Amino acid sequence: MSERAKVKEGETLLKVEHLCQYFKKNKAVDDVSFEIKKGEVFGLVGESGCGKTTTGRSIIKLYDITSGNIYFKGERIAAGTLSYRENIKEARQKLKTETAKKAELENYIKAQQEEIKAAKRDHKKRRFYTDIQMIFQDPIASLDPRMTVGQIISEGLVINGEKDKKVIEKKVYEALEMVGLVREHAGRYPHEFSGGQRQRIGVARAVVMEPELIIADEPVSALDVSIQAQVINLLDDLREKMGLTVLFVAHDLSVVKYFSDRIGVMYYGKMVELADSDELFLHPLHPYTRSLLSAIPMPDPEYEKQRKRITYVPLKEHDYSVDKPALREILPGHFVHCNQAEFDKYRASVQE
Ligand SMILES: Nc1ncnc2c1ncn2[C@@H]1O[C@H](COP(=O)(O)OP(=O)(O)OP(=O)(O)O)[C@@H](O)[C@H]1O
Numbered sequence: 001m002s003e004r005a006k007v008k009e010g011e012t013l014l015k016v017e018h019l020c021q022y023f024k025k026n027k028a029v030d031d032v033s034f035e036i037k038k039g040e041v042f043g044l045v046g047e048s049g050c051g052k053t054t055t056g057r058s059i060i061k062l063y064d065i066t067s068g069n070i071y072f073k074g075e076r077i078a079a080g081t082l083s084y085r086e087n088i089k090e091a092r093q094k095l096k097t098e099t100a101k102k103a104e105l106e107n108y109i110k111a112q113q114e115e116i117k118a119a120k121r122d123h124k125k126r127r128f129y130t131d132i133q134m135i136f137q138d139p140i141a142s143l144d145p146r147m148t149v150g151q152i153i154s155e156g157l158v159i160n161g162e163k164d165k166k167v168i169e170k171k172v173y174e175a176l177e178m179v180g181l182v183r184e185h186a187g188r189y190p191h192e193f194s195g196g197q198r199q200r201i202g203v204a205r206a207v208v209m210e211p212e213l214i215i216a217d218e219p220v221s222a223l224d225v226s227i228q229a230q231v232i233n234l235l236d237d238l239r240e241k242m243g244l245t246v247l248f249v250a251h252d253l254s255v256v257k258y259f260s261d262r263i264g265v266m267y268y269g270k271m272v273e274l275a276d277s278d279e280l281f282l283h284p285l286h287p288y289t290r291s292l293l294s295a296i297p298m299p300d301p302e303y304e305k306q307r308k309r310i311t312y313v314p315l316k317e318h319d320y321s322v323d324k325p326a327l328r329e330i331l332p333g334h335f336v337h338c339n340q341a342e343f344d345k346y347r348a349s350v351q352e
């Protein structure tokens with residue numbers, strides 16, 4: 001069995017279920033669901049502001065999420081309560097008129113209140129999970145300029161209760177070497193490094209915790225094109241050596257294409273398409289995915305002559321006034337956010 005097939009059959013490491021993260025009226029992430037299998041690289045793609053970083057930050061519990069659940073190795077690590085509160089509100093409203101259903105509605109309200117209690121309890125259980133580490137988007141802003149590289153890399157170990165200086169030093173040196181830096185770098189400050197090296201420091205800070213899941217938030221987008229490949233290769237090496245699972249965030253598809261097993265495409269807080277990488281490139285169905293693909297230049301002059309950039313204009317593409325959209329499975333493992341009419345159309349197109 002190929003490595004990839006093994007991954008497909010493997011255990012689910014992370015499960016994000018109906019995740020909502022609202023900032024007042026801004027629905028930064030709005031009902032997003034996906035799973036990542038152990039050993040897999042899952043690419044999350046979409047334009048600036050669509051909610052990729054917010055999704056990552058929700059997973060590492062930097063927010064108290066608005067609604068939905070996040071499971072890591074089967075354990076619920078984050079939960080929000082808005083959906084239950086809305087259910088209660090609706091049931092209370094019904095109580096006013098549907099007197100015959102009084103007992104049933106009251107039981108339902110009680111059950112929802114229990115859900116809220118359980119959600120709060122699970123969410124509070126632990127603040128941080130060392131098993132999940134994030135490499136932050138901006139390698140300059142995310143490294144404290146007053147701390148040495150050694151202090152930056154060891155911060156998580158110290159917070160986690162490690163006191164033995166020798167152990168800390170050894171782990172810092174190992175992490176530096178693992179990311180292609182040298183132990184002498186531990187005593188220097190972030191400003192003494194190039195952009196690519198700073199991102200390596202960010203990677204070292206994550207891997208020193210020996211995580212199972214790494215969230216790499218646009219780890220190369222701030223870097224020079226020539227350096228991007230180096231950092232991606234580094235992540236790929238580490239993935240193999242450490243058996244890491246990776247949630248790889250990027251805003252353009254060309255970066256995630258070769259690196260990801262599966263890809264999720266986000267648009268304004270929604271997951272609009274999710275499929276195996278090859279399948280997504282072969283049969284892009286959602287018009288937003290098609291527009292992203294049309295933006296990728298290819299080293300083929302014939303193709304380039306014909307390449308037309310498609311712009312996605314939601315109001316032109318969909319009529320969701322009556323027939324409402326949801327994430328629907330078109331082919332096994334290939335999901336598209338669409339209504340019933342679009343579903344039928346997509347189904348027909350892939351069966352031709
Ligand atoms: N802490 C916050 N408070 C209020 N609004 C926020 C906060 N963080 C993000 N937002 C808003 O949520 C939306 C999603 O932002 P997010 O940073 O997740 O996007 P992104 O997909 O990572 O974009 P980029 O590719 O530019 O990094 C944006 O409208 C942003 O302004």
Ligand SMILES: [Mg+2]
Pocket residue numbers: 052053054137217218
């Ligand atoms: Mg971001």
